[in-house]
Amino acid sequence: MVRADTALRRFIVVAGGLFLCLTVFLGITAFAEIPDELEIDFFDVGQGDATLIQTPTHHTILIDGGRDATVSRKIAAELPFYDKTIDLVILTHPDLDHMGGLPDVLRRYRVGTIFSLDVSKDLGAYRAMMDRAHADGIPVVSVYAGDTIRFVPGLEMVVLAPEKGQIREEDLNNSSIVVKLTYNTKHWLFTGDAAEESENRMRARAQPLSADVLKIGHHGSRFSSSAAFLQAVGADVAVISTGAKNPYGHPHPEALERVARQGMTVYRTDRQGDIEMRSDGTFMTITTEKPERPASPF
Numbered sequence: 001m002v003r004a005d006t007a008l009r010r011f012i013v014v015a016g017g018l019f020l021c022l023t024v025f026l027g028i029t030a031f032a033e034i035p036d037e038l039e040i041d042f043f044d045v046g047q048g049d050a051t052l053i054q055t056p057t058h059h060t061i062l063i064d065g066g067r068d069a070t071v072s073r074k075i076a077a078e079l080p081f082y083d084k085t086i087d088l089v090i091l092t093h094p095d096l097d098h099m100g101g102l103p104d105v106l107r108r109y110r111v112g113t114i115f116s117l118d119v120s121k122d123l124g125a126y127r128a129m130m131d132r133a134h135a136d137g138i139p140v141v142s143v144y145a146g147d148t149i150r151f152v153p154g155l156e157m158v159v160l161a162p163e164k165g166q167i168r169e170e171d172l173n174n175s176s177i178v179v180k181l182t183y184n185t186k187h188w189l190f191t192g193d194a195a196e197e198s199e200n201r202m203r204a205r206a207q208p209l210s211a212d213v214l215k216i217g218h219h220g221s222r223f224s225s226s227a228a229f230l231q232a233v234g235a236d237v238a239v240i241s242t243g244a245k246n247p248y249g250h251p252h253p254e255a256l257e258r259v260a261r262q263g264m265t266v267y268r269t270d271r272q273g274d275i276e277m278r279s280d281g282t283f284m285t286i287t288t289e290k291p292e293r294p295a296s297p298f
């Protein structure tokens with residue numbers, strides 16, 4: 001592991017360097033083809049999580065990698081064919097439905113930095129991923145609540161969880177890395193598989209949780225999305241990343257009811273497929289792969 005502040009600085013510097021090389025090489029066409037807005041793609045990867053963020057500063061961030069190599073195909077369809085760089089991979093916690101596709105991502109893309117929990121999970125896929133990262137010289141950074149990446153003024157990502165000393169290998173869900181992305185007036189909260197215990201700790205900290213979009217914790221498990229947490233976030237839009245007919249019964253009716261009571265419009269990857277959000281920092285558009293309308297409380 002690398003100290004967070006050092007590695008965060010390196011991430012910005014490295015990413016900036018790569019961007020500079022890329023634009024020099026590609027010339028003006030790169031500017032013409034890369035949209036000057038934030039794009040967030042919640043990929044339909046079945047039962048799991050995988051979200052790609054492309055910032056207006058031309059940074060690419062992947063939060064989790066789903067269960068298998070599906071995520072690589074989805075990323076390839078989003079990025080320009082010449083772009084094989086992912087500046088930052090955030091593995092919220094090393095469970096297979098978040099990590100299984102990452103070894104394939106590491107094979108196909110140049111990854112700048114990995115944020116991961118400081119755990120020694122005895123899982124073949126996790127070891128394989130870490131071995132690959134070490135072999136490729138990719139810094140693996142443990143981040144904690146309060147760590148912040150400032151891309152430019154108005155665009156930043158803040159880590160809300162876990163706190164130092166709160167990581168438990170026997171409860172990885174409640175150890176999930178939770179981040180909040182801000183672009184001017186718009187905010188997105190990505191919760192991994194955090195459950196009520198982690199939600200309560202986040203509420204207890206003096207940090208604004210408010211967001212416009214909430215990636216619902218743990219695929220809509222009934223042990224996540226407590227009414228108090230939903231209220232503290234106050235989001236208009238909920239995204240549930242889950243597989244159709246999954247054996248866990250996600251999303252659970254109790255969680256859905258709490259979300260509905262909060263008045264949120266619900267997008268689900270099992271029903272709408274890939275969910276794409278674009279924002280200029282003031283307005284946001286949402287488009288879905290499949291035509292099914294989102295579940296609206298109105």
Ligand SMILES: [Zn+2]
Nearest residue numbers: 048097193218
């Ligand atoms: Zn999960």
